[in-house]
Amino acid sequence: MSDAISPREFRAADGTADWRVVGDGARAWFDTGDFATGAALVAAIGRAAEELEHHPDLDLRYAGLAVRLVSHDLGDISRRDLELARRISQAASELGVRADPSRVQSIQIAIDAVDVAAVRAFWQAVLGYEPRDEADLEDARAVGPNVWIQQIEARRPERNTIHIDVYVGRDRIEERIAAALAAGGRIVRDADAPEWWTLADPEGNEVDLAPWRDDSEWSA
Known part of the structure; x- marks a missing residue:
């Protein structure tokens, strides 16, 4: 059974304020401030992704991290992406990293x-x-x-x-x-x-x- 989710359902779900569903999946930008903090967030995301067996695309830069979520078996977003989005936002919050949706x-x-x-x-x-x-x-x-x-x-x-x-x-x-x-x-x-x-x-x-x-x- 498909776990596909519509953009509207994704937006309405709790814990998705950091995210925007754009042309190629759900995306977020995190202002990490420095490379070490970004690397720490990447590590936290890696642990969450392994636990959920669902993996994002990450683009780490010196002072920020771009994240894209999409379910490649569906070619669109799913409830797996929703759960991972929540986990990523939680990990960022625990590291004191804020998201900036205006950069998405x-x-x-x-x-x-x-x-x-x-x-x-x-x-x-x-x-x-x-x-x-x-x-x-x-x-x-x-x-x-x-x-x-x-x-x-x-x-x-x-x-x-x-x-x-x-x-x-x-x-x-x-x-x-x-x-x-x-x-x-x-x-x-x-x-x-x-x-x-x-x-x-x-x-x-x-x-x-x-x-x-x-x-x-x-x-x-």
């Missing part, structure tokens, strides 16, 4: 293509990525952003066909849009808001800015 985001590169297979083959070769699902490419090391290749009917010489998808916390979306507009950007499309906004920089290069995932984007 995930990034994906999106490419519009008429011939998806041909375009996918090129980017797989040049990036050294591996295929995932029908039109996805992913870094086998789980370091670089995923690449999503989406079908279009005809080439669009009037618009660029590569854009970036940026997922941030729903509580940060308005702040991020305002910052982009203040930096000279413009909103190209908001018909799909509040699920996502398409913005462009001063020269027309586009980005889709989306808040953390809603249940409409989740499937068990």
Whole structure:
């Protein structure tokens, strides 16, 4: 029986205030302050992960630790991720480490293509990525952003066909849009808001800015 959990259920559960469900799982950022404290938190997370037999992706930097939780057998989040999220937040609290949800985001590169297979083959070769699902490419090391290749009917010489998808916390979306507009950007499309906004920089290069995932984007 699947233990899949929706983003809404994850958000509503106790002990998840540190976390945001974005484009590629549940993520948190912990301000460790120094490398030794970060290493101690990594060790505590390692013990919890072994006890639960469920393992996160960790990115330790000098003064912070990024954590991503996803159940690879489901391709989405599960109750295993929920329990591990609680344990990680508890371990951070015991070490005096605070989470900063405003730092959480995930990034994906999106490419519009008429011939998806041909375009996918090129980017797989040049990036050294591996295929995932029908039109996805992913870094086998789980370091670089995923690449999503989406079908279009005809080439669009009037618009660029590569854009970036940026997922941030729903509580940060308005702040991020305002910052982009203040930096000279413009909103190209908001018909799909509040699920996502398409913005462009001063020269027309586009980005889709989306808040953390809603249940409409989740499937068990």
